[in-house]
Amino acid sequence: MQTTLIILGFIFTLFSFLPIIRTPLWWIRILDFPRLHVAILLSGILLSYLALYELDSTADYAMIMVWIAAIINEVRYVFNFTPVVNPEALKTKQKHPANAFTLMIANVRMVNDKYDKFKELVLQENPDMLIMNEPNHIWYENVRKEFEEKFPYSIKKPLENTYGMLFWSKFKLLNSEIRFLVEDDIPSFYTVVELPSGHKFDLFTVHPQPPRLMQNTETREAELLIVAKEAKKTPYPSIVAGDLNDVAWSRTTKLFKQISSMIDPRVGRGFYNTYNALIPLFRYPLDHVFYDQDFRLITLRRLGKFGSDHFPISISLNYEPQHESEQKHPVADLEEKEEAKEMIQEGLEKGEERNHEKSENHKS
Structure with a gap:
């Protein structure tokens, strides 16, 4: 039992x-996700060891101190998403907000066939x-x-590769674009x-x-x-939204915020975990909304x-400019801007490589 606890610790x-290392390697970047889980499990290991065994050597004390440091390291990432911290995004003080709107984000999962249930939810929420x-x-x-009856404006790019996207709006859309920023089969939308x-x-x-088996995160x-x-x-205030396939506390998301100067309504309020809805013990905040400070929060659910x-x-x-x-x-400071520039270049090169591989596979 003692040996098992030491190995698990x-x-x-x-x-x-490991995630402190700045690398796009998938098996390291995936460890950005379970920060809270690791902190809880390691705390359980620590308490079990202290309850069952005496610390009778310098090595024992050193091991315990390293475990405590590891727990603190994990907690420092997720701490900002607890009510102990002051919210980053302020709530509106207007009793009757004049320029209010609701945005709903849903990864529908391509193989999911509960179409009617989803439509019922959207019609009920009425975003x-x-x-x-x-x-x-x-x-x-x-x-x-x-x-199409409910939303007169839309941008549409359904795909069979799990990266399709649809955007529906009651409001007028201008200058809409379907863009492939890095990979030829992964779209993103831009609109005014x-x-x-x-x-x-x-x-x-x-x-x-996302980071996955043999798939690094450069793109x-x-x-x-x-x-x-x-x-x-x-020229206008901006909102970035969607399934970012990254957690709110990762280095990448932090760098995204620094470069964009956007705020996160989760900070100081909670995790609002959106994935995995099917496995309660393993849930992370992967679907995000970031926005400029011209906006004030009404609700987040x-x-x-x-x-x-x-x-x-x-x-x-x-909208309260x-x-x-x-x-x-x-x-962002100068170092962060330079880091972002290097990561973009690395990702574009990787994207070109993947696009070439997909093209060759398609030809064959």
Whole structure:
């Protein structure tokens, strides 16, 4: 038993410190996800060891101190997403917000066939805008009639590779683009949304590849950071939303925030875990909304299941540029800008390599 605890302690300590390495290797980047899980499991190992065995050597004390350091290291990443911290995104003080809107984000899971259940949820929530990640042509055909009646504006790119995307809006859309920023078969959307008042904002929707077996994260990092730089430069205030396939506390997401100067409504409020809806013990915040400080938060909610492995998330914001200076926002320093530039270049090169491989495989 003692040996088992020591081995487990060593493994979870390794899980804690390995992600500090700045590398796109999938088997390291995937360890960004279970920070809280590792902290809890390692705490259990620590308490069990202290309860069962006496510390009778310098090596024992050293081991315990390393375990404690590993736990602290994990907690420092997720701490900002607890109510102990002051919220980063301020709530509106307007009793009747004049420029309010609701955005709903849902990774529908391509193989999920609960089309009616999803439509019922959307009609019940009645959002002003809806982002659907992973829809294929079957999904599109099953929601098209109801959603085209409800949402007069849309951007559509259903695909059979789990990276399809649909965007539905009650508000007028201008300059809409379907873009392939890094990989030829992974789309993202850009559009200018015009509110009923005439005010406009930029919306970027993304769904990059996750870290997975033998699949490193260069292209994910590049896509997110390209969007971050674009959102920073646009003439209108910006919102970036979608399934980012990254957790809110990762180095990549932090760098995204620094480069874009956007705020995260989760900070100081909670995790709002959206994945995995099918496995309660392993849930992470993968579906995100980041926005400029011109907006104030009204509500942020995780919605109910509808058959996907993701929970949908709904956010209501109010456009209040007059209060922009009251919300603190991240600012990138020179080192972070240089790091982002290098990661974008690395990701674009990797994207070209993958595009070439897919093209060759398609020819054969």
